[in-house]
Amino acid sequence: MCGIAGFLSRRPAPGIESTARRMGMRLAHRGPDDSGVWCDPAAGVALAHRRLSILELTAAGHQPMTSASGRYVLTFNGEIYNHLALRAELEARGLARPWVGRSDTETLLAAFEAWPPAAALRRTVGMFALALWDRQERELVLARDRVGEKPLYFGWCGDSFLFASELKALRPHPDFDASVDRDALALYLRHNCVPAPRSIFRGISKLPAGGIARVAPDRPGVRDESYWSPLAAAQQARAARFRGGFDEAVSALDGLLRQAIAGQSVADVPVGAFLSGGVDSSLVVALMQAQSAEPVRTFTVGFGEADFNEAGHAAEVARRLGTRHEELFVSPREALALIPDLPSVFDEPFADTSQIPTHLVSRLARQSVRVSLSGDGGDELFGGYQRYRRAARLTALLRGCPGPLRGALARMLGGRMARAAVSRLWRLSDPGERLQRLASLMSDSRAAAVYRAFASHWDPPALLVRGAQEPSTPLDAAAEALAGAGIAERMMLIDLVTYLPDDILVKLDRASMAVSLETRVPFLDHRIVEFAWSLPLPFRVDARTGKRPLRRLLERHLPAQLFERRKQGFVVPIDAWLRGPLRPWAEALLADRRLREEGYLDADIVRRAWREHLSGARNHGHRLWGVLMFAAWLESLAPVPGAV
Numbered sequence: 001m002c003g004i005a006g007f008l009s010r011r012p013a014p015g016i017e018s019t020a021r022r023m024g025m026r027l028a029h030r031g032p033d034d035s036g037v038w039c040d041p042a043a044g045v046a047l048a049h050r051r052l053s054i055l056e057l058t059a060a061g062h063q064p065m066t067s068a069s070g071r072y073v074l075t076f077n078g079e080i081y082n083h084l085a086l087r088a089e090l091e092a093r094g095l096a097r098p099w100v101g102r103s104d105t106e107t108l109l110a111a112f113e114a115w116p117p118a119a120a121l122r123r124t125v126g127m128f129a130l131a132l133w134d135r136q137e138r139e140l141v142l143a144r145d146r147v148g149e150k151p152l153y154f155g156w157c158g159d160s161f162l163f164a165s166e167l168k169a170l171r172p173h174p175d176f177d178a179s180v181d182r183d184a185l186a187l188y189l190r191h192n193c194v195p196a197p198r199s200i201f202r203g204i205s206k207l208p209a210g211g212i213a214r215v216a217p218d219r220p221g222v223r224d225e226s227y228w229s230p231l232a233a234a235q236q237a238r239a240a241r242f243r244g245g246f247d248e249a250v251s252a253l254d255g256l257l258r259q260a261i262a263g264q265s266v267a268d269v270p271v272g273a274f275l276s277g278g279v280d281s282s283l284v285v286a287l288m289q290a291q292s293a294e295p296v297r298t299f300t301v302g303f304g305e306a307d308f309n310e311a312g313h314a315a316e317v318a319r320r321l322g323t324r325h326e327e328l329f330v331s332p333r334e335a336l337a338l339i340p341d342l343p344s345v346f347d348e349p350f351a352d353t354s355q356i357p358t359h360l361v362s363r364l365a366r367q368s369v370r371v372s373l374s375g376d377g378g379d380e381l382f383g384g385y386q387r388y389r390r391a392a393r394l395t396a397l398l399r400g401c402p403g404p405l406r407g408a409l410a411r412m413l414g415g416r417m418a419r420a421a422v423s424r425l426w427r428l429s430d431p432g433e434r435l436q437r438l439a440s441l442m443s444d445s446r447a448a449a450v451y452r453a454f455a456s457h458w459d460p461p462a463l464l465v466r467g468a469q470e471p472s473t474p475l476d477a478a479a480e481a482l483a484g485a486g487i488a489e490r491m492m493l494i495d496l497v498t499y500l501p502d503d504i505l506v507k508l509d510r511a512s513m514a515v516s517l518e519t520r521v522p523f524l525d526h527r528i529v530e531f532a533w534s535l536p537l538p539f540r541v542d543a544r545t546g547k548r549p550l551r552r553l554l555e556r557h558l559p560a561q562l563f564e565r566r567k568q569g570f571v572v573p574i575d576a577w578l579r580g581p582l583r584p585w586a587e588a589l590l591a592d593r594r595l596r597e598e599g600y601l602d603a604d605i606v607r608r609a610w611r612e613h614l615s616g617a618r619n620h621g622h623r624l625w626g627v628l629m630f631a632a633w634l635e636s637l638a639p640v641p642g643a644v
Contacts, residue, residue, distance in 0.1 A: 002051050003027030004075040005164035008140050009044035010217045016046050022172035024048030030513045038064035038073050047075040054267050060101025067109040068097040071136050078128025078150050080104040081263035117141050118227040139216045146228040147524045148209030148501030155204040161215050166347045182468040189461035192351035192626045193503045195473045200348050209501050230496050231481045237533035249539050250549045260525035261287045269370035272297030277313030279550050279563050280375030286557035295324040301361040302329045328364045343636035345514040351626035352507050353574045359511035366517040376504050377523030380495040381532040383546030387454040388488040395487045447479035447490040457623045464602050489537050575621030589631040
């Protein structure tokens with residue numbers, strides 16, 4: 001795991017090497033073990049690399065790396081889990097030269113010499129973001145893994161095309177323009193993250209998962225293509241449905257997961273796993289332990305508040321599986337001490353509150369291992385979120401509801417009694433905003449509208465952001481991609497395309513890489529993604545629960561009572577913290593005068609929500625957290641004296 005950065009300039013670029021080196025230095029946390037810069041001043045290209053050594057710990061893994069023929073230069077962030085199989089294929093076809101070392105980077109370069117980039121990447125199993133300079137064609141090729149585990153930002157700034165693993169690495173380039181994109185800010189306040197392909201900076205984009213971008217100094221713009229599409233993969237898998245029974249599906253999944261976990265457990269450094277005690281992480285750990293001769297190192301974080309603490313469940317799972325378990329109990333003071341660092345950790349406004357425990361458990365794991373497997377992805381692939389089932393019930397109700405009755409329901413949903421009833425039924429601490437959105441669905445029950453009703457924070461966010469118009473996102477295309485599918489399946493596809501890469505994987509990457517820990521996600525092996533979408537929906541979700549094959553498979557390793565409970569995950573009591581120990585910090589960032597001087601947000605709307613939250617009249621904790629994370633990020637943009 002590493003960090004990459006660089007640029008391509010249309011005009012002579014003095015100091016090209018020193019600029020690239022400064023860009024790379026901003027990513028030292030992603031790669032503390034080694035650094036490198038490769039430049040061609042005549043071509044105007046520079047590649048920078050920061051290395052976290054996981055495979056091939058010797059200098060034979062140094063990057064940027066040049067191919068055997070000298071045609072290609074690569075800076076690569078990630079892991080190719082099947083690189084030994086790729087080597088064998090190259091050797092069998094007579095396409096390989098003598099190997100210098102054992103790194104997957106060298107294997108990938110040999111694959112690019114043998115096949116075009118898209119064809120080479122389709123042969124890989126892995127997670128990555130990369131930049132490949134073709135010295136013969138004078139073309140820069142960027143690529144990202146199929147599901148979006150590793151980040152890659154890029155864009156033209158004047159006559160320079162910049163790219164990097166994180167936005168902070170773009171700032172040392174003299175052509176970079178740090179202008180906030182107000183439309184992207186509106187999207188952020190709806191989703192609590194900035195959805196791809198946007199970034200918070202105007203003119204800078206995120207490369208979509210499974211995407212390739214090509215740029216050349218003598219060619220305007222960026223040529224985009226895709227070597228793998230989650231939408232196309234889901235459609236193709238549904239067309240070639242799994243024909244066996246449920247038990248056969250469970251056995252097939254068992255084999256695929258074991259294969260993925262075995263591949264992702266390979267490293268030249270210690271490997272462990274996050275363990276929350278839920279279905280997904282417990283299953284990953286169970287299959288790791290089943291294939292390991294030694295106790296697997298597992299890690300969890302707990303809080304003093306009983307409603308937010310799963311450490312006890314995780315400890316019991318670890319005891320049953322025989323892992324070497326470590327847990328960290330975090331006081332509110334310790335968690336709060338992390339908050340000032342969040343803007344620099346996440347580098348872009350980001351407001352999923354589980355960012356705090358994810359960073360803390362990463363920090364704990366890094367004391368013992370360099371690689372940690374995670375159970376992320378199980379909810380999105382196998383229907384774990386309650387909103388899938390709630391949405392299915394809602395749309396079934398709306399289909400049989402005449403127009404006049406819909407109007408009456410919309411009016412009823414705005415009332416106090418409805419809020420109280422829904423709060424008890426769905427365990428929502430403040431159902432008022434959610435009910436308002438549900439009321440709007442009385443007149444619009446399309447999949448995208450239903451999804452936004454369940455997933456939005458500020459709605460509509462353009463009212464909050466001054467001078468903004470909320471743009472469309474891949475959400476809309478994903479919502480209409482599955483002909484004949486129900487709302488639950490459509491929402492799962494939307495999550496695969498948007499929420500998973502834009503929120504869950506951003507959280508995991510930034511929280512772990514900030515402490516130089518590599519994380520791997522077995523559920524997101526593309527073969528498992530495609531298999532999950534080949535399953536009939538009832539195999540994944542029924543009226544009462546989701547993740548049916550995962551639960552059945554986990555029963556082979558653990559008693560069901562250990563994991564059959566209400567889902568919690570890594571969550572924090574942010575609502576109470578904002579009324580308590582975080583109140584002075586939040587009050588300073590939400591001060592009326594400050595909001596008006598910054599000029600991005602409507603101060604009246606923000607201050608009203610803050611007053612309602614403090615009084616206990618409404619629970620705006622997660623909505624306000626989004627505003628606070630933007631305000632703190634904006635404050636972090638101020639230049640630090642002496643910083644490079």
